[in-house]
Amino acid sequence: MGVIFLAACAAVALWIAHGAYKILVYPRFSPYRHLPSPDQGPIWKRLFTEPDTFDFLRWADQVPNDGLIRYFGILNDERLHVTNTQGLVQLLQKDTYLYRKASAQGQLVKFLAGDNVVVAEGSKHKTVRKGLQPAFSPARKPHWYQLFSTTALDLVQAIDHQNTSGSDQPAINLSRMLSQMGLDTIGKDCVGTEFDSLRSPRGDKTLGYLKLFNTSANAHLLEIIMHLFPFWLLEALPFKAVQYARNMTGRVKETVQHEAVQDMSAQDHGQEKEDMNDKNMVDCMRRDLLSPEQVINNALTMVTAGHEEIGTALTWVVYFLILYPQVQTRLRRDITSTLGDANDWKDKCFTEDDFNKLPYLRAVINESLRLRPNVPVIWRESTTPSTLLDTAIPHRGTVITASTWAMNRNADEWGPNATDFSPDRWLDDVNGGAKSAFSFMTFGQGPRKCIGEIYARTQMECVLAALVDSFVFSSALRLDDIAPSQGMITVKVWQGLRIFAQPVERAP
Numbered sequence: 001m002g003v004i005f006l007a008a009c010a011a012v013a014l015w016i017a018h019g020a021y022k023i024l025v026y027p028r029f030s031p032y033r034h035l036p037s038p039d040q041g042p043i044w045k046r047l048f049t050e051p052d053t054f055d056f057l058r059w060a061d062q063v064p065n066d067g068l069i070r071y072f073g074i075l076n077d078e079r080l081h082v083t084n085t086q087g088l089v090q091l092l093q094k095d096t097y098l099y100r101k102a103s104a105q106g107q108l109v110k111f112l113a114g115d116n117v118v119v120a121e122g123s124k125h126k127t128v129r130k131g132l133q134p135a136f137s138p139a140r141k142p143h144w145y146q147l148f149s150t151t152a153l154d155l156v157q158a159i160d161h162q163n164t165s166g167s168d169q170p171a172i173n174l175s176r177m178l179s180q181m182g183l184d185t186i187g188k189d190c191v192g193t194e195f196d197s198l199r200s201p202r203g204d205k206t207l208g209y210l211k212l213f214n215t216s217a218n219a220h221l222l223e224i225i226m227h228l229f230p231f232w233l234l235e236a237l238p239f240k241a242v243q244y245a246r247n248m249t250g251r252v253k254e255t256v257q258h259e260a261v262q263d264m265s266a267q268d269h270g271q272e273k274e275d276m277n278d279k280n281m282v283d284c285m286r287r288d289l290l291s292p293e294q295v296i297n298n299a300l301t302m303v304t305a306g307h308e309e310i311g312t313a314l315t316w317v318v319y320f321l322i323l324y325p326q327v328q329t330r331l332r333r334d335i336t337s338t339l340g341d342a343n344d345w346k347d348k349c350f351t352e353d354d355f356n357k358l359p360y361l362r363a364v365i366n367e368s369l370r371l372r373p374n375v376p377v378i379w380r381e382s383t384t385p386s387t388l389l390d391t392a393i394p395h396r397g398t399v400i401t402a403s404t405w406a407m408n409r410n411a412d413e414w415g416p417n418a419t420d421f422s423p424d425r426w427l428d429d430v431n432g433g434a435k436s437a438f439s440f441m442t443f444g445q446g447p448r449k450c451i452g453e454i455y456a457r458t459q460m461e462c463v464l465a466a467l468v469d470s471f472v473f474s475s476a477l478r479l480d481d482i483a484p485s486q487g488m489i490t491v492k493v494w495q496g497l498r499i500f501a502q503p504v505e506r507a508p
């Protein structure tokens with residue numbers, strides 16, 4: 001008993017001494033002390049908070065710098081922040097594998113979906129990514145247009161149903177319905193399963209999975225706990241937020257595992273599907289490069305990203321359409337004249353060519369993705385001594401961040417109207433008038449750029465076209481109250497976007 005007590009006291013004393021060193025001593029001797037830093041206020045106010053997107057935006061205006069800023073995160077952990085495209089090129093493209101995913105974020109992804117491409121490093125990352133690539137091949141596009149148009153119509157029907165089943169003008173939580181639709185779609189495409197969460201949401205365990213990604217106090221609590229304790233200890237302890245995250249994966253995780261195992265077993269018994277349209281993502285993954293466990297974990301990763309990211313991105317597009325009704329009207333005119341009335345979509349089979357005739361639809365999506373990139377911060381950690389923008393990074397473990405929001409709104413890259421919502425900039429120039437590809441950071445850049453970008457864009461086109469062709473959107477909230485809020489992984493509309501969806505009146 002006495003020994004345990006002494007060991008516990010020693011551990012606490014060490015922890016306090018380490019904390020005092022980090023707060024009082026290290027900042028004065030840090031190799032990064034020469035870099036410009038923002039005024040972050042008194043330590044007691046910021047010790048348990050991590051600067052977020054909105055801090056980075058402020059610093060972009062307030063802290064003169066040559067591409068690197070030094071700041072302090074939760075528990076006074078020192079970080080570097082990259083602010084120009086040269087730094088991003090070096091961090092994400094030229095020297096990609098000198099920097100790994102930062103450990104706190106990587107551990108969270110591992111906790112949710114196991115060992116997968118998002119957290120694989122170096123040559124392992126290259127192999128896993130190669131193994132997944134066929135699931136995102138352009139050869140699958142015809143199948144995507146078919147699938148996405150069908151699930152988009154399911155969403156239209158679900159909104160219609162909600163419109164007619166309640167009070168005169170029921171408010172709809174669009175964010176939630178988009179998440180449900182995203183989950184149903186990726187469930188079908190990834191493992192060929194029907195989650196049917198859009199049609200039968202009540203009492204379904206999948207809903208718990210969706211809730212996990214809500215912006216919530218749980219998310220912030222989990223973030224703090226993750227910094228305070230090593231992850232192995234955290235997993236073993238009965239913290240409510242941790243248990244919550246673990247339990248919430250519910251039926252989705254079980255189903256994905258079960259279906260992926262079935263698909264692999266069918267392949268092992270020589271039952272390869274011949275037709276590209278019959279193949280789901282798991283069928284396309286390369287079994288010569290991926291172990292069965294990697295297939296399962298990556299399938300779960302795709303299901304997570306597939307519903308969460310697309311639902312969030314589409315919510316923001318509808319938000320902008322509500323904010324700019326003239327854009328909504330112009331877009332509806334374009335869509336209806338090109339694709340026809342959404343009521344007649346059931347009998348049609350859309351192709352990429354049809355959507356190529358809708359440049360304004362793509363421009364609106366691009367502009368929304370630019371101003372509201374859902375992944376707000378890109379996190380990396382040095383793995384070896386290196387140099388970043390002439391600054392020596394003398395040891396491993398230096399955490400480096402980049403803000404997608406700040407770069408996408410940077411006036412040096414986008415011109416004086418950088419913060420305006422102006423879809424037309426994409427009609428005049430395929431790069432939206434930006435100086436470099438690295439000015440648009442929504443999907444990241446380099447070898448770790450989002451593998452699902454084309455998949456996400458294709459789905460967004462189909463769903464937005466169906467929605468705008470069917471409904472006139474207005475807000476059920478005061479527009480000033482629709483605040484962006486940073487959750488565990490993404491920036492979302494706080495508590496979900498609540499809207500009215502008035503069916504479009506057509507001339508008889």
Ligand code: HEM
Nearest residue numbers: 117118302305306309313375442443444448450451452456
């Ligand atoms: C609008 C929707 C989406 C956005 C804004 C988005 C954004 C991003 C960003 C910024 C990254 C890079 C993160 C980093 O460098 O640290 C990324 C990576 C990734 N995304 Fe997406 N994503 C979206 C949709 C999707 C979809 C639909 C999928 C899969 C179905 C997906 C799967 C992935 C994967 C697997 C990675 C890791 C790639 C690697 O490390 O090689 N994403 N995404």
